[in-house]
Amino acid sequence: MKALTWHGPRDVRVDDVPDPRVESGTDAIIRVTSSGICGSDLHLYEVLGPFLDAGDVLGHEAMGVVEETGPEVSHIAPGDRVVVPFNISCGRCWMCERGLFAQCETTQVSEQGSGAALFGYTRLYGSVPGGQAEYLRVPQAHFGPVKVPEGPPDEQFVYLSDVLPTAWQAVEYADVPRGGSVVIFGLGPIGQMAARIARHRGFQPIGIDIVPERLNMAQRHGIRTIDASEHDDVADVVRELTDGRGADSVIDAVGMEAHGSPVAELGQKVASVLPESISERLMSTAGIDRLSVLYQCIDCVRRGGTISLSGVYGGMADPIPMLTLFDKGVRIAMGQAHVKRWIPDLMPLVADESDPLGVRDLTTHRMPLADAPHGYDIFQRKEDGAIKVLLEPHS
Numbered sequence: 001m002k003a004l005t006w007h008g009p010r011d012v013r014v015d016d017v018p019d020p021r022v023e024s025g026t027d028a029i030i031r032v033t034s035s036g037i038c039g040s041d042l043h044l045y046e047v048l049g050p051f052l053d054a055g056d057v058l059g060h061e062a063m064g065v066v067e068e069t070g071p072e073v074s075h076i077a078p079g080d081r082v083v084v085p086f087n088i089s090c091g092r093c094w095m096c097e098r099g100l101f102a103q104c105e106t107t108q109v110s111e112q113g114s115g116a117a118l119f120g121y122t123r124l125y126g127s128v129p130g131g132q133a134e135y136l137r138v139p140q141a142h143f144g145p146v147k148v149p150e151g152p153p154d155e156q157f158v159y160l161s162d163v164l165p166t167a168w169q170a171v172e173y174a175d176v177p178r179g180g181s182v183v184i185f186g187l188g189p190i191g192q193m194a195a196r197i198a199r200h201r202g203f204q205p206i207g208i209d210i211v212p213e214r215l216n217m218a219q220r221h222g223i224r225t226i227d228a229s230e231h232d233d234v235a236d237v238v239r240e241l242t243d244g245r246g247a248d249s250v251i252d253a254v255g256m257e258a259h260g261s262p263v264a265e266l267g268q269k270v271a272s273v274l275p276e277s278i279s280e281r282l283m284s285t286a287g288i289d290r291l292s293v294l295y296q297c298i299d300c301v302r303r304g305g306t307i308s309l310s311g312v313y314g315g316m317a318d319p320i321p322m323l324t325l326f327d328k329g330v331r332i333a334m335g336q337a338h339v340k341r342w343i344p345d346l347m348p349l350v351a352d353e354s355d356p357l358g359v360r361d362l363t364t365h366r367m368p369l370a371d372a373p374h375g376y377d378i379f380q381r382k383e384d385g386a387i388k389v390l391l392e393p394h395s
């Protein structure tokens with residue numbers, strides 16, 4: 001079959017790879033009809049190169065039709081239309097019983113000490129071939145795949161694999177008080193949906209990005225926006241909008257590849273409350289660029305507020321302004337989405353004909369798998385209006 005494979009930084013190709021087959025009683029094989037390209041794929045595309053092996057099959061946002069199931073899989077059958085959650089969880093271990101599906105103890109990759117195995121996330125998360133491919137082997141399929149109704153187009157459901165549960169969890173973890181304000185840094189797919197979910201739940205979202213098409217998309221869903229490229233200090237703008245205190249909650253939907261922000265000044269500002277020896281070290285740390293949005297989150301949140309990190313940070317992030325966090329009394333919650341935990345909240349919303357979250361207005365590009373390298377390129381460069389690219393392996 002054809003699959004999108006990694007060969008080096010910014011070098012992905014569509015190759016012939018062996019067809020997947022049922023290897024265990026709990027496996028299923030899915031014929032993939034749609035597969036998203038995610039901001040998390042961009043980390044693999046460029047930054048996390050040392051953790052990849054040439055030929056790794058990427059992709060973790062797949063849906064399709066069940067082709068075959070192992071004998072222990074009973075809730076789905078060949079011919080069913082299903083969405084596949086990006087984390088692979090067993091549904092019955094200590095963590096899964098508590099809804100912590102991203103920490104499943106059955107599939108966790110113990111050598112690396114990481115959480116649940118993930119599709120298409122290389123040896124960092126279990127070397128499970130991903131779903132940007134014609135077919136996908138789904139381990140733990142007695143639990144994972146979510147059946148969806150026939151009829152509406154794939155984009156109404158495919159985002160249950162990652163984008164929607166991640167955005168829902170971002171809002172849950174933000175713990176916004178009733179009617180309160182929540183700033184969302186990053187209006188990629190995750191930030192777009194987090195902002196819409198926040199609005200749907202009666203909060204007051206403020207979305208921040210630097211890409212005009214992304215700001216425009218948020219605006220047409222009724223989200224107040226700030227173009228970070230137009231302001232020296234977005235935290236001042238946030239404070240103006242929130243009675244001078246800062247936002248009740250802040251969501252980071254950017255992660256470690258932030259760009260375009262006045263990093264040095266921000267670091268200086270956060271560092272100004274630290275002893276000089278530490279602030280010098282802070283300013284000279286090579287990794288400081290990676291923390292720029294995290295610093296802005298810390299600056300934007302009000303005292304006693306909450307920061308919810310859904311953006312991914314890798315490796316060591318040092319230094320963190322602990323004094324500022326402690327003094328402001330900030331709570332921080334983070335981690336990978338426990339996808340299946342939020343499906344009961346989300347399914348009624350995506351199945352609703354009136355489309356309350358506007359899921360039909362997120363996909364900007366659909367293309368055959370053969371064009372996936374182009375899809376990665378425009379999504380990473382944020383060119384051609386690319387906000388969410390869906391691959392269609394059988395189109």
Ligand code: NAD
Pocket residue numbers: 038039040041042043162163166185186187188189190191208209210211214228253254255256257258259260261292293309310311312335336337382387
């Ligand atoms: P994306 O790359 O499309 O979105 C990132 C957005 O941040 C872009 O719109 C970009 O313009 C914006 N941005 C960059 N620098 C900025 C700055 N300084 N200020 C404001 N905005 C800035 O990706 P996405 O698919 O929306 O994913 C967002 C993040 O969420 C990624 O880090 C991804 O890995 C992560 N993610 C986490 C989970 C999880 O389970 N926690 C799941 C999916 C994705």
Ligand code: ZN
Pocket residue numbers: 037038039040041060061086162163
């Ligand atoms: Zn994803």
Ligand code: ZN
Pocket residue numbers: 089090091092093094095096103104105106107
């Ligand atoms: Zn489990």
